[in-house]
Amino acid sequence: MTTLPPTELTRLDALAAIHHAFPSEPIVIALGTMVREMLLVAGRQPNHLHVLDAMGLVPAITLGVAMSPHGAAHARVVGIEGDGGLLMGLSSIATIGAARPENLVLIVLDNGAYAATGGQRTASPHLDLAGMARACGFQTHDIRTAAGLAVAMLDAKVRPGPWLLRISIGPKNQAAPYFLPDPVELAIDFRRYLQVPIERRADDESPAT
């Protein structure tokens, strides 16, 4: 077995690339460091749903959004999950694989640890997460470099999914404040965002002539 070099990427790098690649696509973001560091990178975005708890549920929630009438209108619906969360809700990749939503992109930020609770190890270093997803019918990329990240984002945007992008990230967490909103507001904002027809949103954003 070959030993891979350490990943070039941090969680902030990965989140910045995701925000850049999917600026208006619905994104479901898992709890803890992912939610908090995405807020550092992008601030509150109307296309972001912050899942403040419910560990392991992001793949399932993303599948629901991707299959919903308003979600299906989007070319891509993105879920951001950690390796611990993916392993907790692992059976969802079977259900996603069976449903085969072409617009679903599940991005796994894999640091091999439970970051929010002190960095305790997960089983991920012993597993082939992308291989498991491929066995369930996903398209996948295993990413460890900035160049690989750019290629994978583009590929997931242009070729039909479902996609699982496993991004290896380093162990470092960025200091970030707690995010303690009323979750009802988060749900209402995201639901409202999904309701707005995509054509109208594009018109709103086009420069005045």
Added chain:
Amino acid sequence: MPPLTTALGIDSREVVARRADEVTRAIDHIRPTHVLWIPSSTLKSVIDSIEVRAREGTWISMPITREEEGIGIASGLTLGGARPLLVIQDNGIGNCLTALTTFPQPYHLPIVMLVSQRGGLNEYNSMIHTLGERVEDILDAADIRTFLLDERVPVERWATSIVGAWEHAEMTHRPVAVLLNLLY
């Protein structure tokens, strides 16, 4: 004398079938966009009907792997403008309590679960009672509204009660469970 209906004695299939028909009638009336299910032997005819309707294009029918996964998928569907229905067993409630109380409940999403109640009188599987008989109390402690249908509710009222529970979830913006005891 009418026949006795007990778990170990006289056949209760007719009673189960009549109640299951009412559950099917209610789902047909509600016409959810998606039905997510884990089967139960008492709801076999209901699941069969859900699958037939799906093949006819009435809704999308999906088997799920675990109950909490169903809560997650149903929540995402609801956020995106769908109206999903979950069909599960009472002994799976333990699997989804955390998902229920940490996502659709605090985010105010109206998720409706039809839960076949197996624990209690006339159930033959001794493993089911410990959790199943307490499911109403467990959901109550978790602040999840439940409506119980068993022999104390005339079978003619089953379909309207299920439709009422569906509307209740919509009006209260909260998850709602309907416990369906087809055996008692």
